[in-house]
Amino acid sequence: MEEWNHKDWIKMKNTHKLSAYYLYTPMCGTCQLASKMLDVVVAALPELPIGKANLNYVQEIAALYEVESVPCLLITENGKLKEKIYAFQSVPYLYEKLK
Numbered sequence: 001m002e003e004w005n006h007k008d009w010i011k012m013k014n015t016h017k018l019s020a021y022y023l024y025t026p027m028c029g030t031c032q033l034a035s036k037m038l039d040v041v042v043a044a045l046p047e048l049p050i051g052k053a054n055l056n057y058v059q060e061i062a063a064l065y066e067v068e069s070v071p072c073l074l075i076t077e078n079g080k081l082k083e084k085i086y087a088f089q090s091v092p093y094l095y096e097k098l099k
Helices: 006-015 029-044 059-064 091-098
Strands: 018-024 050-054 072-077 080-085
Touching: 006 018, 006 050, 006 059, 018 029, 018 059, 029 050, 029 091, 072 091, 080 091
Parallel strands: 018 050
Antiparallel strands: 018 072, 072 080
């Protein structure tokens, strides 16, 4: 997963039918586990644009999408927010949400 800033996210969500933005903080243990799970999903879905960002550096995203906690996965379809996921239950669960 590439690190995206706010401009990268806007571009990707507006130019792809489906995209996702993973928000985390570096000291969060749950975020580290979620990152590993998403790495597996990214490998299985290479055509899907999925970016990540340290929430400390994209606070405007937190306000705009009313992010309540990390880890958070924002999923957009046709440029509009489709779903916010906070509970990264399993790799198959994430795969199904993103395929």
